[in-house]
Amino acid sequence: MFGTSGVRGRVGEVITAALALDIGRALVADGADTVVLGRDVRESGRTLSRALSAGVTECGGDVVDVGVQPTPTVARSVVREGADAGVVITASHNPPPDNGIKLWAADGRAFDEDANARITTLVETQAFDLAAWDELGEYRRQEGAHAHHERALRESVALPGDLTVVVDVGNGVGRVTADALHAAGCDVETLNAQRDGRFPGRPSEPTAANCETACAVVEATEADLGIVHDGDADRMMAIDERGRFVPGDALLALFARREAEAGDRVAVPIDTSLLVADALADVGAEVTYTPVGDAYVAAETTNSDVVFGGEPSGAWIWPEQTRCPDGPLAACTLAALVSTEGSLAALVEELPTYPIRRDSVRTDSKQAVVERVGELVSGEFDDVSTLDGIRVETESGWFLVRASGTEPLVRITAEARAETDADGLFETARGLIDRAGEEIQAN
Structure with a gap:
């Protein structure tokens, strides 16, 4: 259920x-x-x-x-x-x-x-x-729950008062982000701030494709930062001052590097980019992988050496504050980071980039498809993990095939250090899913 x-x-x-x-x-x-x-x-x-x-x-x-x-x-x-x-x-x-x-x-x-x-x-x-x-x-x-949350944000983050921030609430409930930043002295412009469960301003999921208007507003107004939330504001994604949507893996690397020191661990799901592990290695910290889902990440943060947890989809957990993904807390933390360390675009550009491919295949037999993919790869690849779905490691990179936890979809992720290798791994994964689906239908 x-x-x-x-x-x-x-x-x-x-x-x-x-x-x-x-x-x-x-x-x-x-x-x-x-x-x-x-x-x-x-x-x-x-x-x-x-x-x-x-x-x-x-x-x-x-x-x-x-x-x-x-x-x-x-x-x-x-x-x-x-x-x-x-x-x-x-x-x-x-x-x-x-x-x-x-x-x-x-x-x-x-x-x-x-x-x-x-x-x-x-x-x-x-x-x-x-x-x-x-x-x-x-x-x-x-x-008073809203006021308590806003107060907690002000107490836990040194909020800047010198930024211009665009906050796209997505017709949801994330106004507390705009309120906290405004109270700190930031120049805040909101988008889709009227609450409406039909989500007329844009689809609720804060993806690059869904946030094109917010990107354009950030660029046109010369804002320092753009913040976008989903409908219930547990997710937060960002836009840099050039109006570019920041990939979730890059945000995860920035947050992880900010929070971790030598010997610390950061909890991330198994579909996370190599970028995060490399960024943590620079400070002597490391990742610990979990199944996909913020509940699994949160559970890992109960270990004392796990100082932060996050998912590239926009869920960010600071266990000393709360073990729930807190989009407003992430937004305020990112604003503080930009205020003290410089432009978001520059921070992202300092990170290495690896080609990563993500897509989904709609199917009413998602579990059966993933199980069959597991059977298919067992005889073809040596390094296979079943922590969550089927993750295959190769010399050039990795791919992951897993069933969505919320929709009738099979998720595909593939990453390598070269574009052609990433494309090849993605096509391999897609081919395995197609083959599994055909065999299930035949039976």
Whole structure:
């Protein structure tokens, strides 16, 4: 039921009020006495949050509703309230017809596989004990989560007051970034700042293709920096002062190098560029690989020598602050970096570049396809990892084939130190997927 980012899907099909009700019940059956609840701007979130709240309270649990907030704001509220669990009703960067339910542990990180499995079993077996009429849980609305998050940003980051920053909120809930930077004295211009779960300004996912308008505005206004968020603001991507979208691997390398010292480790997913490992080697630190998904990265940051974790898709985790990917915190940290060390374009240009190819293949048999690819490569390549999907190392580079945790897609990543090698590895991976799909259909 749960993928790498909770349970997501089309409203009325995969995501229903009945499911939300049962997940609320399951949280209490799993031991949660108090649950913090928040949601993004999708209109369907009203119904789903009410249903989930009803499930919690009718089993005797209490609900603290912080309202429409960024995912990292809700995760921080779980810790601040001393709650046992948290829920965000969000489909993050998915399209408007979708919604989702993501669960958070008491320490502010996403539920891991074991915890999600427990909830799944409780929902499937309907193993709930409903409370008596006079033992129902309480519901209360908690104001001030936004202000607490903004204050935490100011306290944890030396915010600059001399930058011009364009913040593309993406019609989502990430206004706290603009508020924090503005309060510090920055000249802030917002784009798509009106909350609208239809995401009319641009698709919610902050990719280069979706952020062309923001890039143009940064260049035209001669801003120092551009910030873009997804719908629930757990992701943050950036635009340099020349109006160029900064690749996620480059941002990950910059953040990692800023945080790590000799002997430290940085947690990254298995599809991360060689660039990050090379950047850390320069300071005597190293990467530790995880399966793809911020929950896996967050889990690795519980080790004392892991000082930072991130994903090229735009999720950034500073474990001393929060184990939830915090897009506003990343935005403020990047602004501080640019203010003290110079232009973002110059910082990125100092990094080596390796050709990396990423694409997806749509299929309703994603797990079967990946499993068959694993069987195919086992006899053709010597260095194969199954940490998450199938990663193949060669003398010229590597490729990864893995099933998406949230969509009916098989992801392909290939990287090498030469363009032709990257192209060749990508075509090899694509060919293996096509072959696997054909064999599955034939059977």
